[in-house]
Amino acid sequence: MRSASSALSRPLANAFLAGAVLVALLPLLLVVINAFKPHAAVVANPLSLPASLGPDNFVRAWSGGKFSIAIVNSLLLSGTTVMVTLACASLAAFALARRKIAGWQFITVYFLCATTVPIQLFLFPLYFIYAKLGILGNFAGTALILSAINLPISIFLLRAYVLSIPQELDDAAFMDGATPFQTFRHVILPLMRPGLITVAIIVFLNSWNEFLITSTFQKGRDNITMTLGYLSMNGTYATDQGALMAGAFILIAPVIVLFLVLQRFFISGMTAGAVKG
Amino acid sequence: MKRLSVRTYHALFVTPALVLSIAIVLLPALLTFGAAFSNWDGVSAPSFAGLNNFSSLFADPVFWTAIANNSLWTVIFLTIPMGIALLAASLLMRRQRASAAFQAIFLLPYVLSPVANAMIWQNIILSPVSGLLGFVSKNVLPLQSPLTQPETALYAVAAVDIWHFWGYLTVVFFAAMRQTPEEQLEAALLENASGWQVFRFVTLPNILPTLGLMLVLVTIFSFLTFDYIYLITQGGPARATEMLSTYAYKFAFTSFQVGKAAAVALVMCFFGLIASVVYVRISRASLEL
Numbered sequence: 001m002r003s004a005s006s007a008l009s010r011p012l013a014n015a016f017l018a019g020a021v022l023v024a025l026l027p028l029l030l031v032v033i034n035a036f037k038p039h040a041a042v043v044a045n046p047l048s049l050p051a052s053l054g055p056d057n058f059v060r061a062w063s064g065g066k067f068s069i070a071i072v073n074s075l076l077l078s079g080t081t082v083m084v085t086l087a088c089a090s091l092a093a094f095a096l097a098r099r100k101i102a103g104w105q106f107i108t109v110y111f112l113c114a115t116t117v118p119i120q121l122f123l124f125p126l127y128f129i130y131a132k133l134g135i136l137g138n139f140a141g142t143a144l145i146l147s148a149i150n151l152p153i154s155i156f157l158l159r160a161y162v163l164s165i166p167q168e169l170d171d172a173a174f175m176d177g178a179t180p181f182q183t184f185r186h187v188i189l190p191l192m193r194p195g196l197i198t199v200a201i202i203v204f205l206n207s208w209n210e211f212l213i214t215s216t217f218q219k220g221r222d223n224i225t226m227t228l229g230y231l232s233m234n235g236t237y238a239t240d241q242g243a244l245m246a247g248a249f250i251l252i253a254p255v256i257v258l259f260l261v262l263q264r265f266f267i268s269g270m271t272a273g274a275v276k277g
Numbered sequence: 278m279k280r281l282s283v284r285t286y287h288a289l290f291v292t293p294a295l296v297l298s299i300a301i302v303l304l305p306a307l308l309t310f311g312a313a314f315s316n317w318d319g320v321s322a323p324s325f326a327g328l329n330n331f332s333s334l335f336a337d338p339v340f341w342t343a344i345a346n347n348s349l350w351t352v353i354f355l356t357i358p359m360g361i362a363l364l365a366a367s368l369l370m371r372r373q374r375a376s377a378a379f380q381a382i383f384l385l386p387y388v389l390s391p392v393a394n395a396m397i398w399q400n401i402i403l404s405p406v407s408g409l410l411g412f413v414s415k416n417v418l419p420l421q422s423p424l425t426q427p428e429t430a431l432y433a434v435a436a437v438d439i440w441h442f443w444g445y446l447t448v449v450f451f452a453a454m455r456q457t458p459e460e461q462l463e464a465a466l467l468e469n470a471s472g473w474q475v476f477r478f479v480t481l482p483n484i485l486p487t488l489g490l491m492l493v494l495v496t497i498f499s500f501l502t503f504d505y506i507y508l509i510t511q512g513g514p515a516r517a518t519e520m521l522s523t524y525a526y527k528f529a530f531t532s533f534q535v536g537k538a539a540a541v542a543l544v545m546c547f548f549g550l551i552a553s554v555v556y557v558r559i560s561r562a563s564l565e566l
Contacts, residue, residue, distance in 0.1 A: 020361075
């Protein structure tokens with residue numbers, strides 16, 4: 001009985017996985033092949049292979065998406081978000097893991113609630129506060145919002161690393177006359193390195209891809225990010241699908257390369273907290 | 278100079294994170310509560326409105342359409358991507374060597390930005406002119422774009438979002454399944470258990486906490502869903518894909534009725550809050566509080 005059913009289920013399982021791979025990759029393959037085709041060829045058959053590999057579509061996409069300005073803004077925005085998040089989260093993670101301050105339970109529960117707090121709960125008043133302060137479109141101002149959103153999950157990820165560092169190391173440093181900041185800087189921080197890398201990658205990816213906050217706060221032609229620049233091509237470039245696909249290629253290719261190289265960190269960061277032992 | 282106590286140092290360490298979170302999240306969140314009970318255009322001084330914002334919402338059929346759409350979205354996301362991910366993760370359990378490659382491929386759509394994903398699907402898949410759908414429609418059988426039909430638009434947007442999301446669930450479930458004790462799996466093998474029996478009696482009980490957590494998170498995010506809807510249909514056609522999030526966004530930034538936007542935000546949070554309470558309950562145990 002068993003051999004009969006598994007003889008049948010094995011090919012079925014393989015077919016399911018093959019189908020899943022095809023579904024995941026097909027839209028991305030369509031981007032790659034159509035990024036090199038002129039509009040007429042895309043419309044005639046989106047599945048046909050390109051006749052040549054010219055860069056024309058990419059040149060039009062680069063200027064159409066204003067990517068020269070956008071890439072600077074995106075790097076500034078995501079880079080600042082990563083720095084602010086890492087600095088605040090690593091210090092807080094250390095303090096919360098060591099439980100020396102009164103009310104650590106309260107603060108931990110506060111950040112736990114903040115991990116799932118909806119952006120819409122604070123978005124509208126925050127926007128009008130930013131408008132009043134005149135910092136709409138300011139990448140540093142927007143980076144603070146993205147940092148605040150990424151803080152809770154980063155704190156919990158790093159806190160797990162601090163918990164795995166024995167308290168005796170702190171005590172030994174204290175006996176040697178180190179201040180708690182020196183202990184943090186020279187003992188804890190180096191031991192947290194894999195966690196810091198994971199957090200940096202996840203926060204960078206989150207802010208690079210983020211849409212709701214970025215599109216609401218980065219108003220103005222000079223403040224657009226890569227995603228907003230590409231979005232501005234929608235509609236106006238409807239009759240130039242080749243350029244649209246080249247724009248998508250420019251947007252997704254670096255992320256895919258980064259993901260494939262740093263997979264281990266991506267997967268540990270994204271599943272952290274989700275898997276209960 | 279007097280040395281600061283260890284306690285003071287640690288209090289200083291937690292201060293930047295706390296100040297940032299309070300300034301960006303907590304205080305504006307409290308203002309949202311205030312705004313929900315006010316008339317406010319975002320610029321001039323707000324005036325107290327009592328429950329007016331809520332009563333006009335409850336009288337607006339669009340509000341109920343949005344609630345119904347969010348509920349349908351929740352049902353779709355609690356079933357389809359969950360089912361696909363559980364099946365895919367169980368199948369990966371028997372293919373340990375190839376699993377890394379499969380995981381990487383399944384996760385690709387998840388690491389890409391919603392803007393890129395939405396534009397790709399709109400233009401090269403679902404467009405009746407330039408997309409795969411248009412190609413099939415011209416050469417095989419005539420099809421209408423599902424995005425232009427009120428009956429199908431929500432399912433079409435959900436399909437794009439599921440395409441982007443299911444790989445994440447698969448990777449999470451697979452990571453949980455891998456923690457199943459080896460002896461249990463070997464015992465099942467000795468008993469000649471079928472694939473379904475292994476899943477039902479060995480894997481499923483082991484991943485139950487993770488599964489529960491994912492059900493809660495998917496429920497929360499389903500009531501907050503914004504990106505794909507706003508990017509692909511903006512709530513149309515004829516409000517067929519209007520969600521609470523897009524409905525609130527239009528109040529705040531199109532008609533500048535910030536009080537109403539805040540009231541909708543509170544309704545969204547109410548659904549999220551119910552799920553959050555469950556989530557905190559589950560998480561507390563594992564955080565050793």
